[in-house]
Amino acid sequence: MDSIIDIILKFVAITVAFTVVLLIVAYTVLAERRVLAFIQGRLGPNRVGFGGALQPFADLLKFIFKEDIVPDKSTRFIYFLAPVIATMAALMTMIVYPFGPETQIPLLGSLPLSIARFDVALLYVLGVTSVGVYGIALAGWSSNNKYSLMGGLRSSAQMISYELALGLSLIGVILLAGTLDLQTIVEMQSRWHGAGWFILLQPLGFVIYLIAAIAETNRVPFDLPEAETELVAGFHTEYSAMKFALFFLAEYINMFTVSMLATTLFLGGWNVPFADVIFTRGSFFFGLVSVIGFLFKVIFFLFLYIWLRGTLPRFRFDQLMNFGWKFLLPVALLNIFLTATVLVFFDVI
Amino acid sequence: MLVLLFILFAALAIGCALAVVAQRNPLYSAISLIGVFISLACLYVMLAAPFIAAVQVIVYAGAIMVLVVFVIMLLNVEQEEHRRSRMKFLVPAAVVLAAILTAEATFIIYFVEKSPVKPTSSVSDIGLTSSIGGSLFTSYLLPFEITSILLLMAIVGAMTLARRLKETSSGVAVVPGTTVLPLHLLDPTAPLDEPLAVEAYGTDEVAKLLDITDEHDPSKRD
Numbered sequence: 001m002d003s004i005i006d007i008i009l010k011f012v013a014i015t016v017a018f019t020v021v022l023l024i025v026a027y028t029v030l031a032e033r034r035v036l037a038f039i040q041g042r043l044g045p046n047r048v049g050f051g052g053a054l055q056p057f058a059d060l061l062k063f064i065f066k067e068d069i070v071p072d073k074s075t076r077f078i079y080f081l082a083p084v085i086a087t088m089a090a091l092m093t094m095i096v097y098p099f100g101p102e103t104q105i106p107l108l109g110s111l112p113l114s115i116a117r118f119d120v121a122l123l124y125v126l127g128v129t130s131v132g133v134y135g136i137a138l139a140g141w142s143s144n145n146k147y148s149l150m151g152g153l154r155s156s157a158q159m160i161s162y163e164l165a166l167g168l169s170l171i172g173v174i175l176l177a178g179t180l181d182l183q184t185i186v187e188m189q190s191r192w193h194g195a196g197w198f199i200l201l202q203p204l205g206f207v208i209y210l211i212a213a214i215a216e217t218n219r220v221p222f223d224l225p226e227a228e229t230e231l232v233a234g235f236h237t238e239y240s241a242m243k244f245a246l247f248f249l250a251e252y253i254n255m256f257t258v259s260m261l262a263t264t265l266f267l268g269g270w271n272v273p274f275a276d277v278i279f280t281r282g283s284f285f286f287g288l289v290s291v292i293g294f295l296f297k298v299i300f301f302l303f304l305y306i307w308l309r310g311t312l313p314r315f316r317f318d319q320l321m322n323f324g325w326k327f328l329l330p331v332a333l334l335n336i337f338l339t340a341t342v343l344v345f346f347d348v349i
Numbered sequence: 350m351l352v353l354l355f356i357l358f359a360a361l362a363i364g365c366a367l368a369v370v371a372q373r374n375p376l377y378s379a380i381s382l383i384g385v386f387i388s389l390a391c392l393y394v395m396l397a398a399p400f401i402a403a404v405q406v407i408v409y410a411g412a413i414m415v416l417v418v419f420v421i422m423l424l425n426v427e428q429e430e431h432r433r434s435r436m437k438f439l440v441p442a443a444v445v446l447a448a449i450l451t452a453e454a455t456f457i458i459y460f461v462e463k464s465p466v467k468p469t470s471s472v473s474d475i476g477l478t479s480s481i482g483g484s485l486f487t488s489y490l491l492p493f494e495i496t497s498i499l500l501l502m503a504i505v506g507a508m509t510l511a512r513r514l515k516e517t518s519s520g521v522a523v524v525p526g527t528t529v530l531p532l533h534l535l536d537p538t539a540p541l542d543e544p545l546a547v548e549a550y551g552t553d554e555v556a557k558l559l560d561i562t563d564e565h566d567p568s569k570r571d
Contacts, residue, residue: 003350075374075376077377078376078377078380081380118399119399119400119477119478120399120400120402120403120478123400123403123404123407123478124403126403126407126411127390127403127406127407127410127411128406130406130407130410130411130412130415131383131387131406131410131411133411133415134380134383134415134418137415137418137419137422138376138380138418141376141422149422152422153419153422153423156415156419160412160415163411178479179478179479180478
C-alpha cells in the first residue's frame with residue numbers, strides 16, 4: 001500500500017516538475033526573441049496577448065497545424081526515431097535535480113522537493129546526456145541530405161569533444177563533496193547561512209563548465225551544427241511541423257538542464273543566502289524561498305545564454321576543436337590536479 | 350514488482366540482441382545494440398550496482414556506439430545482401446557453439462541452485478561508487494594502473510599510426526597534409542646532392558616556389 005502511494009506521489013511530482021519546466025522553457029523562447037530584439041534595436045513578438053505573453057502557445061498551435069513533410073528517400077524509421085530520442089534524453093535528466101530542501105507541506109507532511117535521489121545522480125546526468133547525441137546524429141543521417149549529414153556530424157563531434165571537458169570540470173566539485181549524489185552536494189553548500197557555494201572554491205571549474213555546457217547545447221558562439229550561412233539549418237533541415245518542434249524543445253530543455261546542473265553544483269542549488277535567518281529550516285516558507293531562489297539562478301543562466309547569442313559571433317570549426325582539445329581539456333585537468341593537491345594538504349571542507 | 354521489471358528489461362535485452370543479428374541494415378543493428386546496452390544498464394540498477402549501470406551507459410552507449418554509428422554513417426555501408434553461398438561452414442559452427450553455450454548455462458544454473466550458499470542480504474553497498482572507488486585504489490590498484498597504461502598505449506599507438514612519417518629515401522618524408530619533396534625531384538637542373546627540400550601543401554604551391562610556369566595553366570590559356 002505504501003509503495004503504491006509512493007508511486008502516485010512520484011508520478012504527481014514528475015508531472016508538476018515537467019509542467020513547470022516546460023512552461024519555463026516555452027517562455028524562454030519568448031524571452032529569447034524579445035531580449036534579442038531589444039539587443040538588436042527591434043521590438044520582437046509583442047502582439048499575441050499582453051506584450052506577447054501568449055506567443056509560445058500561438059507558436060505551438062502553428063507547429064501542430066503545419067504540414068508534416070517526410071523526405072522521399074529518408075530512412076523513415078530512424079527519421080521518426082531521432083526527434084524522440086533527442087527529446088526523451090533531454091527530459092530524462094530532469095528527475096535527479098533537487099528543486100528545494102525537505103519541506104513541511106500542508107496536508108502532506110515533510111517531503112523532499114525532488115523526484116528521485118540515488119547514489120550516482122551526477123553520472124546518470126552525464127550518461128543520459130551522452131545518449132542525446134544519437135538524436136542529432138541519426139537525424140542528420142536519416143534525412144538523406146548533405147547539409148543535414150554535415151550538421152549532424154559536426155554536432156556529434158562537437159558534443160563528444162566538449163563532453164570530456166564538461167565531465168572533467170565537474171570532478172573538482174566531486175572531489176570537494178566526496179559524493180555523486182546531487183542532494184548531498186547541495187546540502188554541503190548550506191554552510192555560512194547558505195552562502196558556501198562551490199563556485200567560491202571552484203572558480204576555474206565553473207568557467208570551464210560554463211563554456212563546455214554552451215558547446216554541449218550547440219548554442220552561440222558554438223552553434224556550428226546549425227550555422228545558417230553554411231548548412232541551411234544543420235541536422236534538422238528536413239524536419240518540419242511537430243518533429244521540428246521536438247528538436248527545438250530538446251535544445252531549450254537541454255539549456256535548462258545544464259543551467260540546473262550549474263546551479264546545483266556551483267551556485268549552491270536551492271540555497272538562498274541568509275534565508276535561514278528569516279525562516280526556520282524545513283518550514284513551508286523556507287522551502288518556497290528556496291525553490292524560487294533555485295529557479296531564479298537557473299533563469300539567470302538562461303538569460304546569459306540569450307545575452308551571449310545577442311553579443312558573440314560564431315567560432316570557426318578548427319578554432320572550436322583546437323579550443324576544446326588543446327585549451328579547455330588541459331585546463332580542466334590542471335583544475336583537477338590543483339583541487340586534489342589543495343585537498344591533500346588543507347582541510348577545506 | 351521487481352520480477353515484472355526484470356522480465357521487462359530482460360525481454361528488451363534479448364529482443365534487441367536478436368534484432369542486432371537479424372537486421373539487414375547495419376545502422377538498425379547498431380541502434381539495437383544500443384538498446385541492449387541500455388536494458389543491461391537497467392538490469393544492473395536492479396542488481397544494486399548503480400555505478401556499473403551508469404558507466405555502462407556512458408562508456409558503451411554514449412561513447413563506443415557513437416563511434417560505430419559514425420563509421421556506418423560515413424562509410425555509408427549498404428544493406429547486407431543475401432550471401433548464402435559464401436561462408437557456408439558458419440552454419441554448423443554456429444549450431445555447435447550454441448549447443449556449448451546452452452550446456453554451459455545449464456551447468457551454471459544447476460550448480461548455483463545446488464550450492465548451499467544463498468545470497469543473504471538484498472541491500473549491499475558493494476555497487477556504490479565510494480566502495481568501488483575505495484577498492485580500485487587500494488586492493489586492486491595494480492590491475493587498475495595496468496589497465497590505464499594499456500589505454501594510454503592504445504591512444505599513443507593510434508596517434509603514431511595516424512601521423513606516421515613514411516621514409517622513402519634520405520631527406521624525403523611524406524606527412525599527411527604536408528608534402529615534402531627533395532628539390533632534384535622537381536627541378537632536373539638542380540644538383541643531386543642539393544640538400545634543400547621544398548615544403549608545400551600542393552603541386553601548385555611547389556610550382557610557384559620553384560618558378561615553374563605551367564603551360565597548362567588555365568589562366569594563361571587563350
